[in-house]
Amino acid sequence: MTEIKFWRGFFSILLVISLLFFIFHVWAVILPFAFGIIIAYLVNPLVDNLAAMGLKRSRVVLILYLILLGAGIMLAMTLIPSLIKEANAAVKELPAYTTAIDDLITKANGEIQKFIKPIFKSKSDVIAIPFAAQKFIDSLIPQLPQKILGVAHAGLWIIIIPFVSFFALSHGKSWIDIIFDSTPSEYVENLLGFMAELNATLGGYVRGLIIESLCVGLLTIAGLWAMGIKGAVLLGVITGLVNFVPFMAPLLGGGLALLTAYFQFKSFSVLVGIALLFIGVRLFDDFVLIPFVVGSSVHLHPVIMVFAILAGVEVAGFIGLVFAIPVAVVIKVFLSVALRHRKERLMFRHEHVYS
């Protein structure tokens, strides 16, 4: 019996390691499929709601997709031209911006030198801001062909993601039924209990997180647009995207908005206005969106957060940075549900009720 247990455990571990190895190697291929399934998971409550009225699931999904496709095309028609226009304008103005930033840094370095030269004498040259915007941009240019290829790859994603999510939504329940039909009967209750707990904890959290990021992005676009900042849409989209990463939205989004506004207006009052806008959005996020929209008690330790972000960047670059925290939360909930199940089993292992 013990030997059987050992070999079962050994092969289970071997299977998990092989699976992880496989995932690691085909990560780029798996990613659009994973996104498709995530989108299906997010839209599922809406489909469930309509199916609860007695409507055929496959037809509901088809109609929903036609509506979403229409809305997506409309959104793309309004947002993408603005984004392209703003990106083009940013590229055109880039040399002026880099020169201005380099001038600012040279000036700042000069001021620093004036102050520290009497103290550090000849060694004072070591202390300076080691950043040159032009050099940084020049280092990015050789990577451009690769980035363009990345965009072409993204074109394939636009086809794969809706395709996968459509089938996951319309056949989702029957796939789950197949899994349960092939699970030994005595494990069905535990397996489904485990999945139900994961779904109950994570479903609301992940959906809330996406709505939160969408609100933050839209509020930022509205605020920057009202102030007349160039590139409001681009800045809002960036702020919304990086909102998954703690403090990144005000730091990256706010930092870029401040730089843009400085070069556009050269006025201190606008900078204060932008700072107030980002503080306001942050407060709204903390006191309204998180408690009422996300509303979940899933928390991560800051050390885990930093580790998750670094690991995310290492594995999948920018996408890894954006999705590191949600993925870490999924892993945390998965582990805590598994541990709770084990604890319950141990707690009651001697308890049999005889009446």
Place this chain on the structure above:
Amino acid sequence: MNLSFYRLIKKLFNDENHGEEMSFLRGVPIFFGLSSHQLGRIMQAIQKRKYYAGEILFQEGQIGKAVFIIKTGRVELVKNVPEGGEPRLLGNLGPGQIFGEMALLEHRPRTASARVVEDGEIFLLYTATLEALLKNHPAIGVKLMRNIAVMLSALLRRTNQELENQKKS
């Protein structure tokens, strides 16, 4: 014209299985008094599985996490006795009957084992799924809890009656 268009739309979108499953669930005591839409929501939360004779649904002592509703087939509930004797048969349940409902109220070990004695389909409703549903739709929760209270009260009455009968004999 309008009527035939409506019929066409209804035919295109109407899920035939939905009505059949709903009329079955309407007859299950725990769902008494729920509206069609509320029952529809419960149906989305339910997991179905085919079972075959001899399969074990749960063992005595295992932590209860779901309530089981028999759609077709038969299930036997048996209880071990402390001295290690022959397990005692508590009941033989059939279509429309429900068991394991205490899992909805508490995370405690099962007090009996359940074994399939005739092939069939069983609906499983998980505590965690139900709790998430009740959080969003408390009206369903109020009706379900009332029905569970009625079922428990009936069970208590029956147990009292059995005790009285035992005392008399």
